[in-house]
Amino acid sequence: MAARGVVLEVDSVSKSFGALAALSRVGFAVSEGQVFSVIGPNGAGKSTLFNVVSGLYAPSAGRVTFRGHEIAGWPPERINRLGIAKTFQITNIFPAISVRENVRVAAQSRAPESGRLASLWRSADVEARVTELLEPFGLATRRDEPAQNLSHGEQRYLEICLALATEPTLLLLDEPTAGMTPGETKDATALIRRIALQRGLTVLLIEHDMSVVMGISDRVAVLHFGEKIAEGTPEAIRSDPRVIEAYLGGAED
Amino acid sequence: MAWRALAAFAALATLPALPGLPTYYLLLAFDALLFGAIAMSLDLLMGYTGLVSFGHAAFYGLGAYATAILLERGVLSVWACLGAALVVVGLYAAIVSYFATARRGIYFALLTLIFAEVVYTFFRYTQTFGGSDGIQGLPDALLWRGVAIDTPRRKYYLVLVYLAAAYAICRVVVTSHFGRVLVAIRENEDRARFLGYNVQRYKMAACMISALLTGTAGAIYPIRSAFATPDLMLWTESGEFIISVMIGGLGTLVGPILGGAFFTILRDKASSFVDWYFIVIGGVLVLIVLFMPAGLLGVRRLVGFRQWRHGA
Numbered sequence A: 001m002a003a004r005g006v007v008l009e010v011d012s013v014s015k016s017f018g019a020l021a022a023l024s025r026v027g028f029a030v031s032e033g034q035v036f037s038v039i040g041p042n043g044a045g046k047s048t049l050f051n052v053v054s055g056l057y058a059p060s061a062g063r064v065t066f067r068g069h070e071i072a073g074w075p076p077e078r079i080n081r082l083g084i085a086k087t088f089q090i091t092n093i094f095p096a097i098s099v100r101e102n103v104r105v106a107a108q109s110r111a112p113e114s115g116r117l118a119s120l121w122r123s124a125d126v127e128a129r130v131t132e133l134l135e136p137f138g139l140a141t142r143r144d145e146p147a148q149n150l151s152h153g154e155q156r157y158l159e160i161c162l163a164l165a166t167e168p169t170l171l172l173l174d175e176p177t178a179g180m181t182p183g184e185t186k187d188a189t190a191l192i193r194r195i196a197l198q199r200g201l202t203v204l205l206i207e208h209d210m211s212v213v214m215g216i217s218d219r220v221a222v223l224h225f226g227e228k229i230a231e232g233t234p235e236a237i238r239s240d241p242r243v244i245e246a247y248l249g250g251a252e253d
Numbered sequence B: 001m002a003w004r005a006l007a008a009f010a011a012l013a014t015l016p017a018l019p020g021l022p023t024y025y026l027l028l029a030f031d032a033l034l035f036g037a038i039a040m041s042l043d044l045l046m047g048y049t050g051l052v053s054f055g056h057a058a059f060y061g062l063g064a065y066a067t068a069i070l071l072e073r074g075v076l077s078v079w080a081c082l083g084a085a086l087v088v089v090g091l092y093a094a095i096v097s098y099f100a101t102a103r104r105g106i107y108f109a110l111l112t113l114i115f116a117e118v119v120y121t122f123f124r125y126t127q128t129f130g131g132s133d134g135i136q137g138l139p140d141a142l143l144w145r146g147v148a149i150d151t152p153r154r155k156y157y158l159v160l161v162y163l164a165a166a167y168a169i170c171r172v173v174v175t176s177h178f179g180r181v182l183v184a185i186r187e188n189e190d191r192a193r194f195l196g197y198n199v200q201r202y203k204m205a206a207c208m209i210s211a212l213l214t215g216t217a218g219a220i221y222p223i224r225s226a227f228a229t230p231d232l233m234l235w236t237e238s239g240e241f242i243i244s245v246m247i248g249g250l251g252t253l254v255g256p257i258l259g260g261a262f263f264t265i266l267r268d269k270a271s272s273f274v275d276w277y278f279i280v281i282g283g284v285l286v287l288i289v290l291f292m293p294a295g296l297l298g299v300r301r302l303v304g305f306r307q308w309r310h311g312a
Helices: A046-054 A076-081 A099-110 A127-137 A152-165 A182-199 A210-216 A234-239 A241-248 B002-013 B023-049 B056-072 B078-100 B106-125 B152-175 B177-187 B189-194 B199-225 B235-248 B254-273 B277-291 B298-304
Strands: A006-017 A020-031 A035-039 A061-066 A084-087 A170-174 A202-207 A219-224 A227-232 B142-144
Touching: A006 A046, A006 A202, A020 A046, A020 A061, A020 A202, A020 A219, A035 A046, A035 A210, A046 A076, A046 A084, A046 A170, A046 A202, A076 A084, A076 B189, A084 A152, A099 A127, A099 A152, A099 B177, A127 A152, A127 A182, A152 A170, A152 A182, A182 A202, A182 A210, A202 A210, A210 A234, A219 A234, A219 A241, A227 A234, A227 A241, A234 A241, B002 B152, B023 B056, B023 B152, B023 B177, B023 B199, B023 B235, B023 B254, B056 B078, B056 B106, B056 B199, B056 B235, B078 B106, B078 B199, B106 B235, B152 B177, B152 B199, B177 B189, B177 B199, B189 B199, B235 B254, B235 B277, B254 B277
Parallel strands: A020 A227, A035 A202, A035 A219, A084 A170, A170 A202
Antiparallel strands: A006 A020, A006 A061, A219 A227
């Protein structure tokens, strides 16, 4: 694997919950600017993998390295401050406050005041950044709406906005198009690709929907029962017999 | 908002000038405003951060004892009393908030309650501080040399100035960077962590601010009442603070001030008419919960989310 420009390295990571091995010795490397997808059937360990990388769980064994930092076991807020932002499979926003306030609280997390005493009486001016974040997702006109009033698709976009607002260099997307119609999924996929390019983001994507993965990924890894069974370009994965056997061969969802 | 607040405080400032206002009512107004200020401080936690403290009576009582102990020993300066209260309450609150915010949900409420009961028990059974009688018959405090806070009018202005200052602090805090994070924590604590916020630190800071404001209110109380008793720290007192916040409306600051004042006046009126006044209070509270579940001031929030939109 090309060592040049590797941003995130997951090195034989295992995670067990009691007797259940959710991940066993999973390893891969994501290079700068790549869209790297992790696919696999339900229960393959994809979300567990994300939770380890983003800091919700400490791995039972193995190492996670991000830009030279060993981040395995760090709390989520510390990992986020290092430049990794995550979106959630089940929409995870601030429901009762406005769309604008949602993004504002996320954006100010990178303001110089953040974490300082002055944050008690000062408020960073992030208005311009909020607008800039909402615009591409078509949410600018909905900014004063309480987030819970948005449609499902809009809430999925807001979810991505919150993550982008923390100015990550690595974006973890956990099934960003979950629950979207095929039309919405197509738009969302194109949008994600465009924004990743614009911002020079590296993206680690978990997906269920093969059409999304094949359309935007530079590289794909396949998980099956907590183990990585294949990794390669989308074309290689599509024709890999083990993958077809484990995943594509089963019932399409 | 600022204009309306200024107008409200100006109106309150003219209260002692009302011709023929009995001293009794001026002191009742003192109690109402003090209780309102405490409810407002608690609202920082309950309404903005989503944490219910069952131990605010301990902050209040510790502040009161700080003043009482100094006055009893002849240290009469208000500033010394307030300073001592801030130090004592600050130390205690740092310990409580560190442990209480390490846990989530009901554990926060339980830990604040348990710590407060320990403090109550300590003062209830320590004879140095008067045991169950507390410290009685305190002299008047001095604002500065030669100026004693000895008349009801001066006492009233003391609490009014405190309320205005506390309100200004709370208002600035809730509209700041920090206040936005508190709301985010209330709405979705996990997501706040994934946005890079150290949630426990923010919760601790919110607890400290709330506790220090409540402790200051406690420090002012013996200046009016001339006593401090362990009953000030009883858990029922904490319960009344919570009720006041609920009556007024969570997350509104002004609402809990009204709620605290309303509760104080209701208790006073009901208790002067009948012995079983708690039933009257209970009945009124049930009606409020049934017909105004968002509180006296919370209705607005349900209608238009105005405060979030115009939060800045």
